[in-house]
Amino acid sequence: MPRMTVNDQPVEFDMDAETPLLWALRDAANLTGTKYGCGVGDCGACMVIVDGEALRSCLITIAEAEGRFITTIEGLSRDRSHPVQQAMVAEQAIQCGFCTPGIVMAGAALIAKNADPSKRDIEEAIPNLCRCGVYPRLVNAIQRAGRVTRRQETISAAPAPGISSEDAAAEVPAIVAPSEREE
Numbered sequence: 001m002p003r004m005t006v007n008d009q010p011v012e013f014d015m016d017a018e019t020p021l022l023w024a025l026r027d028a029a030n031l032t033g034t035k036y037g038c039g040v041g042d043c044g045a046c047m048v049i050v051d052g053e054a055l056r057s058c059l060i061t062i063a064e065a066e067g068r069f070i071t072t073i074e075g076l077s078r079d080r081s082h083p084v085q086q087a088m089v090a091e092q093a094i095q096c097g098f099c100t101p102g103i104v105m106a107g108a109a110l111i112a113k114n115a116d117p118s119k120r121d122i123e124e125a126i127p128n129l130c131r132c133g134v135y136p137r138l139v140n141a142i143q144r145a146g147r148v149t150r151r152q153e154t155i156s157a158a159p160a161p162g163i164s165s166e167d168a169a170a171e172v173p174a175i176v177a178p179s180e181r182e183e
């Protein structure tokens with residue numbers, strides 16, 4: 001039963017060790033912010049941060065994730081205040097939003113290493129597919145997030161932190177055992 005840390009919480013998955021991390025997160029841990037797009041490593045919708053690296057969770061088994069520190073979109077910030085989240089909103093770099101969690105995680109991993117990325121750095125670090133075509137705005141958003149991280153700018157266009165109670169599951173990492181879930 002592979003053990004790992006997910007969003008700062010110790011987790012032990014009572015699942016086949018070859019289960020992709022994506023399914024363990026979504027189906028066992030109730031962390032459905034990580035999206036299933038293609039399941040074969042092409043789209044990036046399933047990106048999570050593993051020990052500081054943005055990785056496609058559909059390509060990692062939970063055996064391979066054993067002992068590692070996983071951050072999902074639910075754990076990136078408690079109030080959606082991460083600079084990448086704020087900049088994505090401010091630059092309107094979201095259309096349908098399905099690709100967005102994976103893009104945000106790849107962007108957050110990039111900004112943590114390089115807070116002043118070039119367009120090329122961004123294109124290399126965020127290979128995610130977005131069928132709605134937010135790419136030009138995405139580059140603007142990530143560079144803006146970098147300026148916020150470097151304290152050269154603040155973002156006022158993003159909504160104030162604060163989430164309605166109905167949306168609380170998105171605020172707090174919602175690891176819930178299947179047996180405890182309400183049907």
Ligand code: FES
Pocket residue numbers: 035036037038039040041042043044045046047056057058059
């Ligand atoms: S679902 Fe993992 S890369 Fe598409």
Ligand code: FES
Pocket residue numbers: 093094095096097098099100129130131132133134
């Ligand atoms: S915003 Fe729709 S797929 Fe990217």
